[in-house]
Amino acid sequence: NPYAGLVQHLRTSWLSRKTWPMQYRVAQLEALGRFLEEEEEEILEATTLDMGKPHFETQLSEIFVCRSELNHTLNNLSTWMKDKHVEKNWAMQLDSAFIRKDPYGVVLIIGPWNYPINLILVPLIGAIAAGNCVVVKPSEVSKNVERLMAEALPKYLDKDCFAVVTAGVEGTTRLLENKFDYIFYTGSPSVGRVVMRAAAEHLTPVTLELGGKNPCYVSDTCDVQNVARRLAWGRFFNAGQTCLAPDYVLCSLEVREQLLPALREAIHEFYGPEPRESSSFARIIGDRHFQRVRALLSSGRLALGGQTEAGTRYIAPTVLVDVQEDDPVMKEEIFGPILPILTVKSVEEAIAFINARERPLAIYVFSSHKQVVNQVLERTSSGGFCANDTLMHFTLTSLPFGGIGQSGLGRYHGRFTFDTFSHPRATLLR
């Protein structure tokens, strides 16, 4: 077991209770803050090298989000760490009954490649805040960020309590043979199953942030240009490689006819006449994914975009129409800059379509009518729900972020990350 020594080392540190005092946790969190500040250029460079991420996108979705979570955590940590007193029955009025938030111990965070900084650091912030020792396993697919984390993080964080492991599939499988006290995984449902199966061996609780196809219903009555802008932004950000992106659109034929020119307009506004030349549009992470996404272009009929260039792994912002349920583009999470539009006759049909499929990470609705929003909201189930915009519920730290069913289990962000990595220990003192 190649990682047994490392895990043992962290466990020894854990038993020494080094990570328990608040001052220690604050010091480590502040060090993470310095990492974000001092390594900003390196982060921008690494994410550009990995997937052509425009600097602005990295600033927003990686650095800003992490700083926001860090500040929120530092400002609230002392409150979160306090014992929470609970309601007592009459027989216990003289006693003390409360919930204490205990750290779990040695926890493992496995990150994905699409937002490789954010999706490691935000859980890491919560894990540290909750007083745990942490093993971080960044994705080997975003290899420049992986290298950056492996080299730089140990310079900022206490090496006795925090470690970065670089490993591929084989190595990660070996890593999962060790006993951890919590495992936090972000990635695909199929690997999620493998992680949970491995966790079951040690009865390790898990949080799995997975994915799926996030539907977006656009109703008959709304300000189409604003819809198109918000929709295009959510879909084409990071060249579509966002677990939360609107994966496909459901709308009537009439709405589609209005939406298409509006989308063309929005894409033009964002990326200019030739998105390939825009510095604001990312690329696909690697050749395998490029080929996978490119193959989806043959579904339905091309309405906008469709150009590709293998050398730079460029796929243009694309809209497909006349897509059928059993087309390849509707069989898997797209995770690329393709937006299929399927036509439905009514909101009821849209709801039925959504409910016939696996529950997604997010459901989006665009409508200027509250009743339409409420109808979809009340009759569907999803990790989260956002009306009249895309992605934005991710940025509010007070909203728990997580999936349901195949899109995941558990939730985090803000206080919820702290709670995820804490064991709520019921305490009764007589």
Place this chain on the structure above:
Amino acid sequence: MERMQQVVGRARAAFNSGRCRSLEFRIQQLKALERMVKEREKEILAAIQADLHKCGRKTITFEFLSVLEELALATGRLPAWAAPQPVEKNLLTIRDETYTCFEPLGVVLITTTWNYPFLTIMQPLVGAIAAGNAVVTKPSEISENTAQLMAQLLPQYIDQELYPVVTGGVPETTELLKQRFDHIFCITNTTVGKIVMAAAAKHLTPVTLELGGKSPCYIDKDCDLAVACRRITWGKYMNCGQTCIAPDYILCEPSIQSQVVENIKATLQEFYGADVKSSPDYERIINKRHFQRILSLLEGQKIAHGGETDEASCFIAPTILTDVSPESKVMEEEIFGPVLPIVTVRGVDEAIEFINRREKPLALYVFSNNKQLIKKLTSETSSGGVTVNDVLIQYGVLSLPFGGVGNSGMGTYHGKHSFETFSHRRSYLVKDLKMEILNMWRYPPSSQRKVDL
């Protein structure tokens, strides 16, 4: 077995019909359960007695009272629990509606255990129904009278399709675990817990596992020993030791070991009289298999009190073992019987080290008047829960989350915690389509001005 597939399929269709979404429906079902508990008390009592040879009214009253309290809490508070909860907004969302809402998960599986066969079915069931789910209940086949009775009674009071009861043993449970559920709640032991979680992993089903372990009980020199021992005796020998949060073993300094024994002996006399076997308040071991298992734990041990057994009636007398070696068999597995080992330690530091070398227990008990010692022991160890200067009663405080950590389990329930366990906390952000100008900063093409913003 197609039967399992059909049962679960029907429950899912019933859930998808949407009828258990409304709070009125759920409250109506919970009130029906309340009627069931009150109207059929005698039959339920008889079933539990038959399963566990329980004659003591006290124990059963506690089960009934807990269930009624859960039902009252759920029916009374459900509207508040299920109401949307607004969350704090940031500058970007200041004009929007931002809230979370607890929503049903779908079809939930509850598999329970035999030691408190009625309570352990009803408590999670109340939470799962309150949360708006369809629920498949699989009572333990070992407490078969209660299992059969529940299979008869529940359909008479609550929706048969939404809340089916499945009876059977290992083959039925195995088949059930192949089906897809939206949450699995299981009260069992560590070994089976791993199997359940592995099965759940295939469908990415979240689990709550209420397992067990050896709950240590540290008795400090500085405490009212008579009171401590009375409480420990009550908690240890209730239900013949077959309680997941019973104090499993005692840790104390050698100097007080014999006093502890004397105090417990005196309390046993008080509770059960000179002839325990004929006391109507003393139960029996559930079956021969467990009887044999517990008997084997006594081998080679120094029996300070008790030790009498009678296989025919699965009787094991309240037993105390002294100077127990940490490596002995009785210290390896959860005892789940009326055998109380005392392991001597030199002080609280050694006790902490002892506890931390072993798997994390479901409960940790400390008896002491010394606040520093209590603080040290509780903060330097980990356990599902902690109770100081008493045992078991944490179970009855429904506002406290009940659950284990590490090998003793994952997830919590009781009261509102059950409701939350069986719910999905969905996040909502509702914006309007106007004021697009407020979004312009985030759209490409990027510029330094936007970055600085």
